[in-house]
Amino acid sequence: MPKFLALDKVDRKLLNLLQKDNQIPTRTLAEKVHISQPTCLRRIRDLREAGVISADVALVDPFALGYGMLAFLEVSLINQSDEHMQEFEARMAKETEVMQCYFVSGEYDYFLVVHVIDMDAYYQFVRK
Numbered sequence: 001m002p003k004f005l006a007l008d009k010v011d012r013k014l015l016n017l018l019q020k021d022n023q024i025p026t027r028t029l030a031e032k033v034h035i036s037q038p039t040c041l042r043r044i045r046d047l048r049e050a051g052v053i054s055a056d057v058a059l060v061d062p063f064a065l066g067y068g069m070l071a072f073l074e075v076s077l078i079n080q081s082d083e084h085m086q087e088f089e090a091r092m093a094k095e096t097e098v099m100q101c102y103f104v105s106g107e108y109d110y111f112l113v114v115h116v117i118d119m120d121a122y123y124q125f126v127r128k
Contacts, residue, residue, distance in 0.1 A: 005050045010035060014043060015052070022056050062099070067115035071122055074108040085109070097125050 007015070013033045017024060030040035047053045062070075077084055085103070092101040092112065100113040116122045 005052055007052075011043060011047065011052075014040070015047070018044075018053065062115040066117055067097075069116050069118055069122060071112075071114045071116065073112040073114060073126070075110040075112060076107070077109045080109060095125070095128075097121075 010033050014029065017029055017032060026040050026044075027037050029044075030037045033040070035043070044053070075088075077088060088110070089101065089103075092098045092110075097114045097116050098112055099115055102111040103109065104111050114122075114125060116125055
């Protein structure tokens with residue numbers, strides 16, 4: 001059974017604030033959770049080392065780049081062999097329109113979140 005890190009109320013507040021804005025100054029963060037700045041830095045470092053905070057990323061707004069249409073696609077593969085599924089996943093990873101690709105159970109094999117410029121771009125994407 002996997003071992004989970006026990007988080008206290010302060011750690012949870014820190015994580016909540018960092019998820020909303022990971023650029024928030026440490027001093028401000030410490031003030032918001034009522035701890036000292038060195039304690040705040042140590043807690044964040046510990047959360048990183050434990051793998052609770054796994055990355056610092058920039059979220060790009062696709063609409064600001066002209067991708068005006070968000071589409072959700074359900075995909076069924078004709079052949080569900082490991083080889084075909086790996087091939088499909090590798091191909092989706094290369095498609096710039098695909099923001100997320102989930103392997104799911106049920107009627108469909110995959111669920112895709114796709115950003116495209118417009119309906120024409122959507123039709124071109126699904127026909128690839």
